[in-house]
Amino acid sequence: MAGTQYAGATLEQQRLAALRGYEILDTDAEQDFDDIVTLAAQLCDKPIALISLVDADRQWFKARFGTDVCEGPRDTSLCTHAMFDENVMQVPDALLDPRFANSPTVVGHPHIRFYAGAPLITSDGRSLGTLCVADREPGLLTEPQRHGLRALARHVITQLELRKYARDMHSLHQRLRNAEQMKDEFIARVNHEFRTPLTAINGYLEMLGDPELPSESRDGFVQRVQRNSDRLLALVNDMLLAAQVSADSREFRRVPADLAALAHTAVAANRPLADAKGLTITAETSGPVFADVDVLRMGQALERLILNAVKFTDSGSITVRAETRDGHAMLLVRDTGIGISEDDQTRVLAPFRRSADAERNEVQGLGLGLGIVKAISEGHDGEVRIESRPGEGSTISIAVPLAGPYPDL
Structure with missing residues (x-):
């Protein structure tokens, strides 16, 4: 019995999802649908005709003829019965039908006695x-x-399908345009980010080939070649990691792990980078914070948050914190950098997209860091949250479902 109820609930959820997928509920009147109810009333020689869409707890009329009623309760609706009938359900006299004799639309306005309804059935039933x-x-x-x-009734479905098809085509066209724009941005950014260090390396190598170059200059050029080589390697690693954690290729090995320990490890690994820029970096934890994560991937996400904080902070401090909040295990990276405007906070989470301030300040990078963080977070059933205002720093956090503690760790 319970299984049958569950199956029924699932089918109803699927039906409601299909209805809402047409994005037709609570829309304005449209001539095509108004024409259909007018034709139905004339064909059947009846004063009232409706296109009735049955939602979770109401019936809503997309088009109506002969009445000004916009919607009504589902539980007393004649349409709720008729929509599951394979044929046209007719009620010759509702007052004599025990199912509907006490219905508000029968005993009250508009005092329905006769009813006939043809189900609106989609192509998938x-x-x-x-x-x-x-x-x-x-x-x-x-x-x-x-x-x-x-x-x-079939014509009503055809109209709904045509509108959905038009919306889908518009959405597809927009996605293709966005993809084309992203491709152009990607090519331009990769060209710039790779060409700059490669050009520098090539120039230094030419000078290193001069046999009369003083040894002290030679050492300085070698260091510059190394820095630009490291920059190229970091760019390649980011591109490879972005591909590895893309939506189509995520394979995370999640195990119980303490995010507080991960925070301390990441701070220790990146302290030399922060010190080189004159920044203070600390880890703040008050105890273990357990979650089921892929430790390697989560470490990579946290490292990119720290690298971003260092890159966009000229002075001040960076704080890495692990905590629990609202049933989530949280990793937070707070900085005193340039901040991110509200308009850019969604943009920067997309691959190859950077904030306007990053572009104006010509900060190096492909714009992959936060996209990688977002992909890794979503691969853990989590999300990235940004709290920031321009000139006031940023707090960027990863929130994943809380787990544990695990006493045998």
Whole structure:
């Protein structure tokens, strides 16, 4: 019995998802649908005709003829019964039908006595509601009228499908345009980010080939070649990691881990980088914070948050914190850097997209760091949160489901 109830609930959820997928509920009147109810009323010779869409707890009328009622409760709706009938459901006299005799629309306005409804069934068998006609007097449809009502009901579905197809095509076109724009941005940025260090390396190598170059200059050039080589290697590593953690290729090995320990490890590993820029970096933890994570991937995400903080902070401090909040295990990186405007906070999470301040200040990078963090967070059923204002620093956090503690760790 419980299994049958669960199956029924699942089917209803799927039906409601299909209905809402058409994005038709609570939309304005449209001539195409108004024409259909007018034709239905004329065909069936009835004063009332409706396109009724049955939502979770109401029926809503996309088009109506002969009544000004916009919606009504589902539990007393005749359409709720009719939409699951394979044929046109007719109620010759609602006052004599025990299912509907006490319905508000029967005993009250608009005092329905006769009702006929043809189900609105999608191509995959989901029933969205009905195309129905009604009268304040008892009655019965003829066979041609029933066939005509079914044909018009199919036309309602066709109109819904055409609108959904148009929206999908528009969305696809927009995604293609965005992808094309992203490709152009990617090519331009990669060209710039790779060409700059390669050009520098090539110039230094040419000078190193001069046999009369003083040894002290030679050592300085070698160091510059090494720095630019490291920059190239970091760019390549970011591109490879972005590909590895993309939505289509995530393979995370999640185990119980203490995010507080991960925070301390990441701070220790990146302290020389912060020190070189004159920044203070610390880890703040008050105890273990357990979550099921891929330690390597989560470490990579945290490292990119720290690298971003160092890159965009000229003076002050960086704080890495692990804590629990609202059922989540949190890793937070707070800095005193240039901050991120509200308009840019969504943009910077997309691959190859950078903030306007980063572009203006010509900060190096492909714009992959936060995209990588977002992909890794979502691969752990989590999310990235940004709290920031321009000139006031940023707090960027990774929130994943809390787990543990695990006493045998």
